[in-house]
Amino acid sequence: MKRGFALLACVLCAGLVHAGTAPHVSASQAWIRVLPGALPAGAYALLRNDGDKPIALTGADSAAYGMAMLHRSSETGGTSRMAMVDAMPIPAHGTQALAPGGYHLMLMDAKHPVQPGDTVRITLKFSDGSTLPVDFVARPASALGG
Amino acid sequence: MKFPRAPRVAMLLLSLACVLLLAGCQRSDDLPFKLTNIRGHMPDLQFQLTDDNGKAVTAADYRGKVALLYFGYTHCPDVCPLTLAQLHATLQKLGPQSNDVRILFVSVDPARDTPAALHAYVNAFDKHTVGLTGSPGAIEALSKRYRSAFTREPSGAGGNYEVTHSSAIYVFDQNGHARVLSANAPPEDLVHDLKLLLTGGTSP
């Protein structure tokens, strides 16, 4: 009886922990380009959606930074442009990258200096209300990828 | 600082179109560059700015080096670092010859980009990089000289903003003559052309 109760409690706990986690989205090659001083940093990752429906990344949060924004860089007629965007769509059974020169997370107001080699947890937020905590590896400014 | 965008972009496109048209009648004695040849179509390197050590410098201080001119600013977290990281990889491929190259990173945000801020920034990428800043007038003059566009304007509340800037890299030979322009060309093409310039490719 006692044991059964403990088991039930465990199941409930596990249920709570996983309640908001994006069930079909996974991230790999997650990294941050660390710049000197208090400069904003870009964060990148490859996102995979194994679900049957498209989903969109809509934002991010990190205890390590005061602000994280979803941005997109683009290039037209020899001019680079960077703008805030509301969402980055990820197709059903497909991938979409946050990558230099395209979609990226812009991290501002680091709470503590982040050094190359550090791991920083960033929680990604999706259009269906789910979230995904991802560990990003900090890379030096001159890195070309994760 | 606010540069009118549309006319500047139009100018750049127009000048690129001219360069392409004229490419056909390029002097055959020029080096077999892979990037866009701008010899004779862009003025010699000329500026009066302050380097990242706080020293007043002019283009003459970089004679004898192949100079790569790029406009950006330190609070640009995505494209500027990508370009500087790619240029670092390019220079690594040149080996010891990279000592005869300077990357000139000109800040278009002189209000925030002090020499000290630029020093830390450029050295995080490549030791052959010089950060240059100066009066808004001096920077605008240099930007205009190469028909390079830049705007940085608030576009809403909550710290939202939009940035546009020229993605071109202007390459000058050891005598300060404009030779080629790289606008999102493959990095190998830049390596190729730099090698040409470094092995006796000075213009008359």
Ligand SMILES: [Cu+2]
């Ligand atoms: Cu950005």
